[in-house]
Amino acid sequence: DAGVIQSPRHEVTEMGQEVTLRCKPISGHNSLFWYRQTMMRGLELLIYFNNNVPIDDSGMPEDRFSAKMPNASFSTLKIQPSEPRDSAVYFCASSTRSSYNSPLHFGNGTRLTVT
């Protein structure tokens, strides 16, 4: 089991640039979640997918953020244009099925710094 794989591990970019974060969920998991973690706000759910379909994107901060899941093994989170307040650690997580008692398995995260 390779676990949830995220790339890149670190991203430093300038304000106004486009940023794309990538995630490969655990094989066989049909739910995928994007979280953002900061000291001030803790771990916030941005969006989640079931069977590649976005279910709840109410946590996406604004239109600058978008997420896609073109197939069961890949998802992206894009920020365009990026701003310094987007600096955070972004985690992707997956779970086995769409039920209330499925725990999440987290990737190692992408640390984003926007200068």
Next chain:
Amino acid sequence: QKEVEQNSGPLSVPEGAIASLNCTYSDRVSQSFFWYRQYSGKSPELIMSIYSNGDKEDGRFTAQLNKASQYVSLLIRDSQPSDSATYLCAVTQGAQKLVFGQGTRLTINP
């Protein structure tokens, strides 16, 4: 009121003692409750889950749930320095959405 509330700490406990971590939640219909541990610079990892009222034990860890009081706790017996980490309480909202508390930073002093 925050959806999931935890005392941010830091909580300092001597080695070998019991560490007690607490969490309250606002959504009365929540069904699933989890405790995650997060070491500095690492991702959260699941350590306990609990779904019904009462206690659930796993090794040195005991999770306690009281749905009437909307309260979840985690006890760590015989605390070790390796238990020093941030502990995140997570509660389901609706079918699958998992909401996290801010986390409690725990330090075990040798």
